[in-house]
Amino acid sequence: MVAERKTHPYLSLMNSYLIDSPQPSSISYWYNLGSLLGLCLVIQICSGLFLAMHYCSDITLAFDSVEHIMRDVNYGWLIRYLHATGASFFFVCIYLHIGKAIYYGSYRKPRTLVWVIGVIILIATMATGFLGYCLVYGQMSHWGATVITNLFSAIPWVGNDIVQFIWGGFSVSNPTIHRFFAFHFVLPFILAALVVLHFLALHTHGSSNPLGITGNIDRIAFHPYFSFKDLITVFFLVLIICLFVFFSPNTLGHPNNYIPGNPMVTPASIVPEWYFLPFYAILRSIPNKLGGVVGMFSALLILLFLPLLDRSLYRGLAFKPLSKFFFWLFVFNFILLGNIGHLHVEVPFINLGIYCTIAYFSYFLIIVPTISTLENILFYLGRSNK
Incomplete structure (x- = not known):
C-alpha cells in the first residue's frame, strides 16, 4: 500500500502534499x-x-x-x-x-x-x-x-x-x-x-x-x-x-x-460588517472623496510591497525586539481603526481616525524600512565588536 501511494500517478500527488510532505519540526500552532x-x-x-x-x-x-x-x-x-x-x-x-x-x-x-x-x-x-x-x-x-x-x-x-x-x-x-x-x-x-x-x-x-x-536541517513528514x-x-x-x-x-x-x-x-x-471596519475608518478619515478611496484600496495593496520594504537580513521578528515592539503597536492600531469604523463621524473620533490612518501607512512606508535597516547596522556592529 505504501509503495502504491508513492508510485500511483494520482495517489503520489496526494501523498506528496498531505502525507510525506517534509515540514520544519519547529512550526507552531x-x-x-x-x-x-x-x-x-x-x-x-x-x-x-x-x-x-x-x-x-x-x-x-x-x-x-x-x-x-x-x-x-x-x-x-x-x-x-x-x-x-x-x-x-x-x-x-x-x-x-x-x-x-x-x-x-x-x-x-x-x-x-x-x-x-x-x-x-x-x-x-x-x-x-x-x-x-x-x-x-x-x-x-x-x-x-x-x-x-x-x-x-x-x-x-x-x-x-x-x-x-x-x-x-x-x-x-x-x-x-x-x-x-x-x-x-x-x-x-x-x-x-x-x-x-x-x-x-x-x-x-x-x-x-x-x-x-x-x-531544511530538521524536517518531518x-x-x-x-x-x-x-x-x-x-x-x-x-x-x-x-x-x-x-x-x-x-x-x-x-x-x-x-x-x-x-x-x-x-x-x-x-x-x-465588522471585518471591513478598519478600511472603512481609513476611507472616512481622509476628507477628500477620491483621496479616501485611494487610501482605502492602498491600505490593501500596500501589503504587496512588503517584501520590498523589509530590508532585514533575517526573516521574522523572533529575535528582533525593536521590530516586535512596533509590530504589536501596528496590531493595536489596526484594532483601534476597526473600533473607530463603527463610531459616529464626530470629534474626537475624526482626529483619532486620521492619526491611526497615518500610523497604519507609516508602519509600512517608514517604520519597517527604517527599523530593518537599523537592526542590520546593529547586527554588523555586534559582529565587529566580537
Missing part, C-alpha cells in the same frame, strides 16, 4: 491557520450552495426569501446562520494568518509568490463578503451597497458611468442585486482556485518556521504529526462556530439588517 481557512472555505461553499437553492435575487423578494429560508425551510436557519457566522470566522482566520505571516516574515524570498497570491485571496474574499452582505437586502445592506459602489464616482471622468454600470440604472435596484448574486456565487470558486495556486506555490519551498532560519495537530485546532474552531450558531447567532451582525431595505429612510449611521 499559528501555522494551523491555513487548514482552518480551508475548512471555512468549504463551509462557506457548501452552505452557500444550499442557500442559493432557496434565495431569490429579485429586489422585491430578496429579504423575504431570506426570511423564508430562516422560517420555512427545514434547518434553513442553521444553514443561514452557519453561512453568516462562517464568513466572520473566515475573516478572523485570514487576518490572523496575515498577521502571522508578517510576524514570521513568511512574505520574504523565496516565498514572495505565496504572499502575493495570499493578498489577492484577501481582496477577493473581501469582495465576496461585501456582495454576500448586500444580498440580504436589509436596511444596512441597501445603504452599504449604495455607499460603497458610489465610491467609484470619485474616479475622474468615468466614475459616474462606472457606478451606473454597476447599478444597472440610476440607483441600487433589481439589476444590482441580480449582478451581485451572480458574482457572489462565482467568486468562491475563483477563491478555491486561488487557494490551490497558493498551496502549489507554498509546496515549492515548504513552510517557513518561527525561528526565521532554514528549516506532514502525516501523522502535523495532520493530527491541525485536527486539534479544527475541532476547537468547529466548537466555537457551533457556540455562536446555536447560542448567539446575531452577535456579529447589525440589528438594522433585520429591517427590509428602504431607499427612502437613511439610517443614523451606515456601518459595514
Whole structure:
C-alpha cells in the first residue's frame, strides 16, 4: 500500500502534499491557520450552495426569501446562520494568518509568490463578503451597497458611468442585486482556485518556521504529526462556530439588517460588517472623496510591497525586539481603526481616525524600512565588536 501511494500517478500527488510532505519540526500552532481557512472555505461553499437553492435575487423578494429560508425551510436557519457566522470566522482566520505571516516574515524570498497570491485571496474574499452582505437586502445592506459602489464616482471622468454600470440604472435596484448574486456565487470558486495556486506555490519551498532560519536541517513528514495537530485546532474552531450558531447567532451582525431595505429612510449611521471596519475608518478619515478611496484600496495593496520594504537580513521578528515592539503597536492600531469604523463621524473620533490612518501607512512606508535597516547596522556592529 505504501509503495502504491508513492508510485500511483494520482495517489503520489496526494501523498506528496498531505502525507510525506517534509515540514520544519519547529512550526507552531499559528501555522494551523491555513487548514482552518480551508475548512471555512468549504463551509462557506457548501452552505452557500444550499442557500442559493432557496434565495431569490429579485429586489422585491430578496429579504423575504431570506426570511423564508430562516422560517420555512427545514434547518434553513442553521444553514443561514452557519453561512453568516462562517464568513466572520473566515475573516478572523485570514487576518490572523496575515498577521502571522508578517510576524514570521513568511512574505520574504523565496516565498514572495505565496504572499502575493495570499493578498489577492484577501481582496477577493473581501469582495465576496461585501456582495454576500448586500444580498440580504436589509436596511444596512441597501445603504452599504449604495455607499460603497458610489465610491467609484470619485474616479475622474468615468466614475459616474462606472457606478451606473454597476447599478444597472440610476440607483441600487433589481439589476444590482441580480449582478451581485451572480458574482457572489462565482467568486468562491475563483477563491478555491486561488487557494490551490497558493498551496502549489507554498509546496515549492515548504513552510517557513518561527525561528526565521532554514528549516531544511530538521524536517518531518506532514502525516501523522502535523495532520493530527491541525485536527486539534479544527475541532476547537468547529466548537466555537457551533457556540455562536446555536447560542448567539446575531452577535456579529447589525440589528438594522433585520429591517427590509428602504431607499427612502437613511439610517443614523451606515456601518459595514465588522471585518471591513478598519478600511472603512481609513476611507472616512481622509476628507477628500477620491483621496479616501485611494487610501482605502492602498491600505490593501500596500501589503504587496512588503517584501520590498523589509530590508532585514533575517526573516521574522523572533529575535528582533525593536521590530516586535512596533509590530504589536501596528496590531493595536489596526484594532483601534476597526473600533473607530463603527463610531459616529464626530470629534474626537475624526482626529483619532486620521492619526491611526497615518500610523497604519507609516508602519509600512517608514517604520519597517527604517527599523530593518537599523537592526542590520546593529547586527554588523555586534559582529565587529566580537
